Amino acid sequence: MLLLEVNFLLFGVRLSNSTFLLSGSKSFKNLDDIKTNVNVDLRNVNDRCFNQYLDDIKTNVNVDLRNVNDRCFNQYLDDIKTNVNVDLRNVNDRCFNQYLDDIKTNVNVDLRNVNDRCFNQSLDDIKTNVNVDLRNVNDRCFNQYLDDIKTNVNVDLRNVNDRCFNQYLDDIKTNVNVDLRNVNDRCFNQYLDDIKTNVNVDLRNVNDRCFNQSLDDIKTNVNVDLRNVNDRCFNQYLHDIKTNVNVDLRNVNDRCFNQYLDDIKTNVNVDLRNVNDRCFNQYLDDIKTNVNVDLRNVNDRCFNQYLDDIKTNVNVDLRNVNDMCFNQYLDDIKTNVNVDLRNVNDRCFNQYLHDIKTNVNVDLRNVNDRCFNQYLDDIKTNVNVDLRNVNDRCFNQYLDDIKTNVNVDLRNVNDRCFNQYLDDIKTNVNVDSRNVNDRCFKQYLDDIKTNVNIDLRNVNDRCFNQSLDDIKTNVNVDLSNVNDRCFNQSLDDIKTNVNVDLRNVNDRCFNQSLDDIKTNVNVDLRNVNDRCFNQYLDDIKTNVNVDLRNVNDRCFNQYLDDIKTNVNVDLRNVNDRCFNQSLDDIKTNVNVDIRNVNDRCFNQYLDDIKTNVNVDLKNVNDRCFNQYLDDIKTNVNVDLRNVNDRCFNQYLDDIKTNVNVVLKNMNDRCFNQSLDDIKTNVNVDLRNVNDRCFNQYLHDIKTNVNVDLRNVDNRCFNQYLDDIKTNVNVDMRNVNDRCFNQYLDDIKKNVNVDLRNVNDRCFNQYLDDIKTNVNVDLRNVNDRCFNQYLDDIKTNVNVDLRNVNDRCFNQYLDDIKTNVNVDLRNVNDRCFNQYLDDIKTNVNVDLRNVNDRCFNQYLDDIKTNVNVDLRNVNDRCFNQYLDDIKTIVNVDLRNVNDRCFNQYLDDN
Structure with a gap:
């Protein structure tokens, strides 16, 4: 009772016309009264009560504020307006009316949890053209509001808030089924503007007013982006484009423009006389760049421009161009129009050349280079061309080419050219007749063969070669008095790989030929006669200094076969090509038996094996292989990156079976394989292994290589543990048990280990032990562990610290x-x-x-x-x-x- 009286004295306040006492449960009873329409004046009430009062008002308490004091009501309304969760289902009229007024006059009201009466009234007002700002309105109201807008409610949004309007427009533009037949002007205009300014709008179900307006604007040069526009609009749009509507597509969307161009190109009857520049230019570009365009019914502006461009050197591909254009084009070409066809399409060019070749009166004085060059090539390669009336430029060039080694077929060439051509051939003009027509060539050869005094020193290559071929292929030619050029060339060819049959050749040539073979001449004897070849091989085998670098395949292959099949060949001074090839074959898995091979080859062979030559010794002879392995094992600098499997496998076996191998300079393939085996639990004794291997081995152990050290030698294991303990970056996730257990034991027994970069398995195990009451002394433990340890303690890890160290x-x-x-x-x-x-x-x-x-x-x-x-x-x-x-x-x-x-x- 005493305490109650003290409370009355301490907490008494004046409310309205009477003193209201707040204390204990009595104070809360009074708050209930405040909330249930008691005429309470809270202007001077204490903050706690007033704040609680407002909190209750805001948290859905049934409060009647019709006569509430100004301070509370104003504060209450402010809170309502500033997004406080207020339930007004049973609120007094004064508040509700004021509240609605504020909603309607652009106050930021959050109605997410507002009462039904207010919400329904609010929505009705929104829908009936009230100026409401819903930028921060609650989700329930806003979503309902948008739903109503979208479901054909007659809403006037001319002055609606930005959030709603923007969301509304976004939905319209993103394929929401919105009926805008009666929508307000602001929205509709904005909507149309967006359609026209590249907004992704789906109008598949849009109202008629919008659709018709939209199409009208599209047709009247509005910048519309229809990339994702609805099918109805797009199809109508394309239909209008195709039916001669004056549409400006300079900035039109890609989907429409591409479709439009496709239709233009695929023979749609489109009138482009007034079409926009972007389309027309693109259209022309495509015509010119090999697009399959049918221009049979194309508009005049395009066709004329197109032809002008064709004629003025534009890169046009007309392979599939329409007949009207192509025919006109050809007519112009044929009637001396200055056309540059360097990059013209194949159909046109081929037709053009065909006409040129079939005696069409074409003036090519200024024709393009591609056409002229092709034309000349065809003339020269047996095309039936009548040049009787051909232009001077072509004829002169033609004759020049005939004379200067161009492949010209003159079988049906005109008399003027042929007679001139033969005269030039016969009068020592530099003519190349390699592919000359049969009529000329036969006449020419007949003259050569019938002892006409012809000087062929500068004669064309085809003729001269044929002449020599006849000499070489047993033609009854008497060369005793033949000109020097032919004889010398004949001998040169025998020596330089020409297929010459000398079985019946004259003595002068054969003797000279053999002499040259024996004296290092590059001779190709692949098809040479038996007499020469047998003599040749005998000389090769009996140590004659023969240079076979370019010798024929038959001889060289036989020669190599003999070397490889244990023939007693002395190659000490043999030519380089043969020796190198011989060594290459030995090295590249050829079945060679070198047991009796000459010293030079064998020594070179071994040197190459040891010095990184790609040698395959799978089937090599025992002498070489054994010597090879011995050298590998006795510290020879051998690079075995590509060595054969037999050698490499034997080599690795020896490494693995405790052979004292020094690998300091060993090849990468062997060394890497060796290390891989070491790391994958092979019983390798590395006590005396070379430094490179050992250092690499330790490096891999420390850098997360899966190494099993259960049986590894002491030197490695001790070094390995020392490095682990001295802050080496070692990843032991898969390390062997012996090492890992020892490692953990040392960590736990206060070894100064720096684990900042230690592997995850060890570190996690280490931390687990610390956390599970292991007697770990962390006074000097590394920072990473200690910090992690503390973090875990602090972040709810089940750590038992009863015996943890003092520092931690x-x-x-x-x-x-x-x-x-x-x-x-x-x-x-x-x-x-x-x-x-x-x-x-x-x-x-x-x-x-x-x-x-x-x-x-x-x-x-x-x-x-x-x-x-x-x-x-x-x-x-x-x-x-x-x-x-x-x-x-x-x-x-x-x-x-x-x-x-x-x-x-x-x-x-």
Whole structure:
């Protein structure tokens, strides 16, 4: 009773015309009355009550505010307008009317949870042309609002808020079924503007007014982007384009434009006389760049422009062009129009040439280069061309080419040219008749063969070659008095790989030929006669200094076969081509038996094996292979990157079976394979292995290679452990058990290990052990581990710290006390008890972000009469504590601290 009287004295306030006492449960009874239409004057009421009152109004309490005081009502309305969750289902008329007025006059109202009466009225007003700003309106209202707009409600949005209008337009543009037949002007105009300015609008179901207007604008040069436009509009649009509507498509969308061009190109009857520039230019470009365009019915402007461009050197491809254009084009070509056909289409060009060749009166004096060159080529390659009346430029060029080694077929050439041609051939003009017509060539050869005094020193190549071929292929030619050029050439050809049959050749030539073969001449004897070839081979085999670099295949292959099949050949001075080929074959898996091969070859062979030559020794002879392996094993610098499988496998076997191999300079393939085997649990003894291998081996162990060291030698294992302990970047995720266990043991027994970059498996295991009560001394542990360890402690890891080291525990407690985000819900008892003790004994702890378990326990203790000194307690706790005191929590404040009690009294 005494306490109640004190409370009356402390907390009495004047409300309206009477004194209203707030204390204990009585105070909350009075709040209920305030909320149920009591005439309460809250102008001077305490903040806590007023704030609570407003909170209740805002949180759906049935409050009748018809006669409420101005301060509350104004504040209430302000909150309604500033997006407070207010339930007005039963609110008083004054508030509701004011509220609606504000909604209608562009106030930022959040109606997400507003009562039905208000919401329905609000929507009705929105729909009936009220100027409502819904930029920040609640989702329920806005979504309903948009739904109504979209479902054909007659809404006037001329002055509607931006959020709604923009959303509305977005929906219209993104294929929402909107009926805009009666939509307001602002929306419709904006909508049309967007259609015209490249907005992705789907009009498949759009209202007639919009669609018709849209099409009209499309047709009247509006910049419309129809890339994603609805089918109805697009089809109508294309139909209009195709039916001669004056459409300006300069900025039209890609889909329409591309379709439009496709239709133009595929023989659609389109009248482009007034078409826009972009389309026309594109259209012409496509015509010119090999697009299949049918221009039979194309408009005059395009056709004329097209022909002008064809005639003025535009790159036009007319392979599939329409007949009207092509015929006109050809007529112009034929009637001396200056046409540049360098890049003209094949159909036109071929037709053009055909006409030229079939005696059409064509004046080519200024014709384009491609045509003229092709024309000349055809004349020269046996095309039936009548040049009797051909222009001077062509005829002169033609004759020049005939004389200067051009492949010309003159079988049906005109008399003027042929007679001139033969005269020039016969009078020592430089004529190339290699592919000359039969009539001329036969006449020419007949003359050569019938001992006409012809000087062929500068004669064309075809004739001369044929002449020589006859000499070489057993034609009864008497060359005793033949001209020097022919004889010398004949001999040169014998020596330089010409297919010559000398079986019946004259003695002068054969003797000279053999002499040259023997004296290092490059002779090709692939088809040579037996007499020469047998003699030739005998000389090769009996150590004659023969240069076979360019020798014929038959001889060379036979020669190599003999070398390879144990023929006693002495190659010490043999020619380079043969020797190199021989060695190449040995090295590239040829079945060669070298048991008795000459020393030069064998020594060279071994040198190459040892010096990185790609040798395949799968079937090589034993002498070589054994020597080869011996050298590999005895520290020879051998590169085995591409060595044969037999050698490499044997080599690796020896490495793996404890052969003392030094690999310091070993080839990469072998070394990498060797290391791979070492790493994959092969029993390798590396105690004396070369430094390169050992260092590489250790490097791989340290850089996450899957190495099994269960049986590895002591040198490696000890070095490996030393590196692990001295901060080497080692990844031990798959490392062998022996190493890993030893490693962990050392970590746990206070070895100074730096694990900043240690592998994940080890580090995670290490942390797990720390966290599961392993006796780990972390006083000198590395930073990564310690920091991770502390992070885990702080972030709800189940860590048992009963025996944890002092450094960690002290750091941990310091962090807890200094506002570190620590979750102690499952933390160990020692830490938690110490932590709570510190909180309760006035330690400066900032608990703003402290874990829930601790904070709740802390508050519980505060609330259950624990002697807590909160003078310096953190703000979160104190504020929460006061809130609980103020919000009818059963708090016993008889022994509460002064700061809290005073604050409490001040507030009340």
